[in-house]
Structure formats: structure tokens, C-alpha cells
Amino acid sequence: MKRFIGILQFLSRITVIKELPYDDEFKKGIIFFPVVGFILGLLLLFIFRLSNILLPYQVVIILTLGSYVILTGGLHLDGLGDTFDGLYSNRPKDQILEIMRDSRLGTNGVLAILFIIFIKVFGLMNLRSWDIYGALVMMPVFGRLSLVFGCFNSQYPREKGLGNIFIGKVNNKEVFISIIITLLFTILQPISIFYIPILWVITIFFKRHCSNKIGGMTGDTLGALCELVEVAYILYLLITIKLF
Template sequence: MQRFILILQFLTRITIAKDLSYDEDFKKGIIYFPLVGLVLGGILAVAYKGLSYGLNATVASILVIALYVALTGGLHLDGLGDTFDGFYSSRPRERILEIMKDSRLGTNGVIVIVFGLLIKIFGLAEVLPSRGLTALILMPVMGRLAIVYGSYNISYARKEGLGNIFIDKITKQEIAVATLLTVLCALLDKNALFFIPILWLFSYLFKKYSKQIIGGMTGDTSGALCELTEILYILYLLVLTNIKL
């Protein structure tokens, strides 16, 4: 339980206990990433349910996504912006890594963050009334499973950094446990089960692309992978909704 709380506090701004002891095997807590997503999704679902009584779907979605950003501190959005600023700067590897580390946000970063948020807001506004709150609950779960997949069997592109805690340091057993936990969560909506292989393939291709650009993964690219996977999941649900599945 302590390790789960540590992981929850590491990935979010939710504070449960401040005096937890140091965990030498903290990296093994990566198996709890999908459960952190489930906690976030549960909070968002409750918030949306309350807001939907007095507001239309679009306004409720805007406020729920704003709450999501607040709960995570924009951690993964920051990674998304930094990754796109670096990857599409047309610079050499070392310069790309410097750009990604820069706290200032560039044009590419602003564009991808704005469009990503718009897809989430309007996608959820269309999906939730017909598919129910499971879409909102499972979106953060899928994003965090993608981080697990993105951390497996790939070099860390920097010499040091927060991402180095997990990247290339997890085992097949931990991958299996995280996947199993996600499958159990996905039982809330059988269609979500079919998204997991898509998620795995997308994570594999993203890792391959990141390795080609900067030689591996970083904390920023892990955040970007999380955000892009959540967007992909919303688009997946939109397709299913439009073809009436």
C-alpha cells in the first residue's frame, strides 16, 4: 500500500501521506500506474456526473479536463509540449535534448497541447452521453499503461533525470502485472479490451521513433506517450460510436 501511495503522489498532486519512508524498490511501483489512472478516472467520472446535472456536455467536459490537468499538475502535458518542440525542431540530437529540457514552450508545443485538449474536450462531450462514464474512467488508465510499455526495453536518452527511475529498468513480469490490472479495469467496457493491443502497438512505434530521434526515451517522451494514447483512445471511442458499436 505504501508503494502505491508513493506512486500516486509521484504521478499526481494528490497528497495522502507526507512522512512515508524511502522505498529502495520504488521503480517496482510501475505496476501501479494503471491503478493511479483508475483513481484519476474515478474522480473525473464523479465530477462529470455532478456537473452534468446543471451544465451541457461540452461545458462539463471543459471543466472535467481542467480538473484533470489540476490533479496531475500538467505533468504529461508538459512532456507532450517539450517533446514536440524538440522532435520537430530539425536540430541535431544534443540540441533536441536541450530544447526539451528548456522550460519555455515553443510553437510546436503550444499547437499540440491546444489541439490535444480540444480533441479530449469535444471528443468526450460526444462520447460520454452515449457510452457512459466508463470512457472517462478508463482514459487515464490507458495513458498510464502506455508509460509502462514505453519504459520497457528501451535506453534512457539522457545521462540523468526523473524518467531514469523507470525507463529500461522494468521486467516482463511487471509488464504482465500492469497489463493484467488494466485488463481488469477494462472489464468495465468490453470495447476497451480491444484497445489494449492497439495501445501496445502504438507504444512500440512511438518508442522506435523516439529512439531514432534522440536515442531512447525520457520523462518528457513518456509524458507525451501518455497524452497521445489518451487522445488515441478518445478517437477510438468516437469511431466505435459513429459506427454504432
Template sequence: MYSFIGILQFLTRISVVKALPFNEEFEKGVVYFPLVGLVLGILLVAFNYILSFLLPPSIGVILTVTLYIFLTGGLHLDGLGDSFDGLYSNRPRERVLEIMKDSRLGTNALLAILMILLIKIVGLQSLGEHQLNIALILMPVMGRQALVLGSYHAVYARKEGMGNIFIGKVTTEQLMITLLITILISMISIKSLLFLTLLLGFAHWYKKHTTRIIGGMTGDTLGALCELTEAIYLLFLIIQIRI
């Protein structure tokens, strides 16, 4: 239980136990990543449900996305911005890594964050109530599963940093456990199981892409992978409905 709480508090702003005992095998808690996504999804559905009695659906979605950002502390959005500023600066590897550590927001970062938020807000607003609930639950789950895939058989591009906790440390057994959990959660929308195949391919391509530019993955590129996965899943859901 403490292992799950530790991962929940690591990936979100949700505080359950303020003084957790030190865990020397903290990285093994990676198996709980999809469950953290499920917790976030349930909170988003509950919040949006309450807002549905008070506000128009469009405003409810905006506030629900805002809550999502608050619950995660904008952790992955920050990684998205840093990654786009660095990876697409057309600079040498070491300079790219320096740019990614810079706290200042560049044009690439601003555009990437803006586009992702627009896709999420407008995309969620276009869904009916049932599909909206499915999206709010599975979007965070798919995003956290992407973090596991991005860490599996990956090389850490820096000498040190928080991303080193999981990158390259995920075992095949742990990956299989997270995939099983994600599959079970995805049973609420059978067609969403098809997205997992797409996710496996996208995560593999993304790791090769970042490795070509900076020699591996970092915490920032993991955050970007999470955000991109959530946006792609939402687009997948919309296209599936329209077809």
C-alpha cells in the same frame, strides 16, 4: 500500501501521506500505474456527475478536463509540449535534448497541447452519458499503461533525470501485471480491450521513433506518449461508436 501511495503522489497532485518513508525499491511501484489511472478516472466521473446537476454537459466536460489537468499538475502535457518542440525541431540529437529541457513554450508545443486538449474536450462532449463515463475511467488507465509500455525495454536518452527511475527498469513480469490489471479494468467496456492491441503497436513504434531521433526515451517523451495514447483511445471509442 505505502508503495501505491508513493506512486499515486508521484504521478498526481493527490496528497495522502506528506512524509512517506524512503523506499529503496520505488521503481517496483510501476505495477500500480494502471490503478493510479483508475483513481483518476473515478474522480473525473464523480466530478462530472456532480456538475451534470448544475451545468450544461458541454461546460461540465470542459471543467472535468480542467480538473484532470489540475490533478496531474499538467505533468504529461508539459512532456508533450517539450517533446514536440524538441523532436520536430530538425536539430542534432544534443540540441534536441537541450530544447526539450528549455522551459519556454515553442510553436510546436503550443500546437500539440492545443490539439490534444481540443480532441479531449470535443471528443468527450460528443459522447452519450454511458460512453462518457467509460471514457473518463479508461482514458487515464490507458495513458498510465502507456507509461509502462514506454519504459519497458527502453533506453534512457539522458545521463540523469526523473525518467531514469522507470525507463529501462520495467521487467516482463511487471509489464504482465499491469496489462492484467488494465484488462480487468477494461472489462467495463469489452470492445475497449481491442484498443490494447493497438496500444502495444503504437507504444512500440513510438519508442523506435524517439530512439531514432534522440537515442532513447526521456520523462518528456513518456509524458507525450501518455497524452497521445489518451487522445487516440478517445478517437478509437468515437469511431467504434459511429461504426
């Protein structure tokens, strides 16, 4: 239970126990990533339903997504910005990693963040009312599952860093358990089950791209992957709804 709480606090701003004891096997808690996503999704659904009572629908969507950023501390959006600033700076590997470490945000990062936010806002606005409930819950779940996939069979290009806790330390069993947990959650929106292989493909191509640029995955690229997978999920829902 303490390991799960540790993972919850690692991936969000939700604080249950301020000072948790040190866990030598903390990395094994990666199987709880989709569960944390589910908890975040339920909170988003609660905020959506509550604010939808009094506020216009467009404002409700923005408020809900804003709450998502607050709940996660903007962790993955920050990673997205740093990743796009670094990967597309046309610099050598060492300089790319330095740019990604820099807390300042460049043009590429700003554009990437704005693009992601706009797609999420307008994408959710265009979902049918009964589809948005499942989307709000499953979007964070798939985002966290992508982190598991992103850490699996990956290398960490730096000597030390936060991402080194999980990257390259995920085994087949942990990936399998994470997928099973995610499959259980898709009961809320059965059409989402077919997004899992798409998520896997997105992860493979993104990891390959990062490996070519910097020799592996970092905490920032994991954050970027999470955001890209969540946006792709919204687009997936819009396409499937249009077709079926």
C-alpha cells in the same frame, strides 16, 4: 501500501503522506500505474456527474478535463509540449535534449497541446451519454499503461533525470501484471479491451521514433506518449461506436 501511495503521489497532485520513507525498490511500483489511472478516472467521473447536475454539457466536459490537468499537475501535457518542441526542431540530438529541458514553450509545443485538448473536448462531447462514463475512467488507465509500455525495453538518453527511475527498468512480469490489472478495469467498458493491442502498437512506433531522434525515452516523451494514447483512445471509441 506505502509504495502504492508513493506512486500515486508521483503521478498526481494527490497527497496522502507528505514524507514517505525512501524506497530502494520504488521502480517496482510501476505495476500500480494503471491503478492510479483508475483512481484518477473515478475522480473525473465524480466531477462529471456532480457538475452535470447544474451546468451545460459543454461546460461540464471542459471542467472535467480541466480538473484532470489539475489532478496531474499538467505533468503529461508539459511533457507533450517539450517533446514536440524538441523532436521537431530539426536539431542534433544534444540540442533536442536541451530544448526539451527548457521550461519555455515553443510553437510546436503550443500547437501539440491545443490539438490534444481540442480532440479530447470535442471527442468526449460526441460520445453517447452511456459511453462517456467508461471513457472518463478508462482514459487515464490506458494513459498510465502506456507509461509502463514506454519504459519497457527502453533506453534513457541522459546521464540523469526523473525518467531514469523507471525507463529501461521494467521487466516482463511487471508488464504482464499491468496488463492484467488493466483488463480487470475494462469490465466497466468491455469494448475497451481491444484497445490494449492498439496501445501497444502506438507505443512501439513512438518509442522507435524517439530512439531515432534522441536515442531513447525521457520523462517528457513518456508524458507525450500518455497524451497521445489517451487521444487515440477517444478516437477509437468514436470509430467503434460509429461502426457498431
